[in-house]
Amino acid sequence: MLEKIEKEYKRMQKKYGDSNLDSITFGGCKTNPDICFVFMNPTGRNITASKEWKGQKAPWIGTKNVWNLFYEIGAIDTEIYEEIRNKKGKDWTVEFADEVYNNVEKHKVYITNLAKCTQSDARALKDEVFLEYLDLFFKEINIVKPKKIVLFGNQVSSIVLNQKISVSTVRKQEFNYKGFLFYSVYYPVGNGFFNIDKAIEDIKYIMSK
Numbered sequence: 001m002l003e004k005i006e007k008e009y010k011r012m013q014k015k016y017g018d019s020n021l022d023s024i025t026f027g028g029c030k031t032n033p034d035i036c037f038v039f040m041n042p043t044g045r046n047i048t049a050s051k052e053w054k055g056q057k058a059p060w061i062g063t064k065n066v067w068n069l070f071y072e073i074g075a076i077d078t079e080i081y082e083e084i085r086n087k088k089g090k091d092w093t094v095e096f097a098d099e100v101y102n103n104v105e106k107h108k109v110y111i112t113n114l115a116k117c118t119q120s121d122a123r124a125l126k127d128e129v130f131l132e133y134l135d136l137f138f139k140e141i142n143i144v145k146p147k148k149i150v151l152f153g154n155q156v157s158s159i160v161l162n163q164k165i166s167v168s169t170v171r172k173q174e175f176n177y178k179g180f181l182f183y184s185v186y187y188p189v190g191n192g193f194f195n196i197d198k199a200i201e202d203i204k205y206i207m208s209k
Contacts, residue, residue, distance in 0.1 A: 031144070035207060056094075147181070185202045
């Protein structure tokens with residue numbers, strides 16, 4: 001089932017993403033994970049966006065900062081985290097990426113983006129692009145069936161929940177929507193990196209409920 005959706009995401013890359021890059025989709029525990037993390041959209045900093053990459057094309061492969069958050073909330077083991085910290089992005093191999101995501105899966109965590117269209121840089125996408133991915137996103141999570149879903153940032157939260165969301169006013173608040181339990185959390189990377197401590201605090205609370 002996920003394979004069919006993944007093919008559709010790849011098709012949409014040609015319309016909404018950089019034509020020189022591949023779509024990056026999802027990774028981790030794909031069967032009833034304890035928690036699902038939903039980011040915005042991937043960028044070319046993820047080395048799996050290269051058409052030469054022959055392994056899985058999952059979020060955040062070849063990057064560093066977001067793995068600080070995953071480590072702090074207990075989504076990856078210390079040994080894997082230390083390897084990530086000591087490895088340059090270009091030195092990630094297909095085998096190491098599989099090792100990382102096998103560890104994520106072991107912790108019952110699923111990682112995805114709302115939009116799967118990879119951009120060459122971190123430019124903001126318009127709401128209209130995210131909305132084009134919304135139906136497929138709900139099909140995706142209906143297959144995966146996560147117990148809790150964390151939405152990162154105001155834009156993703158507002159689009160998925162179909163209402164205006166400001167993370168600062170809904171911290172630790174639960175939204176029961178379309179049969180899933182959603183939470184809105186500060187975006188923890190890029191320009192939002194200064195909010196990573198708040199994101200960690202809120203996710204730890206969500207995971208402890």
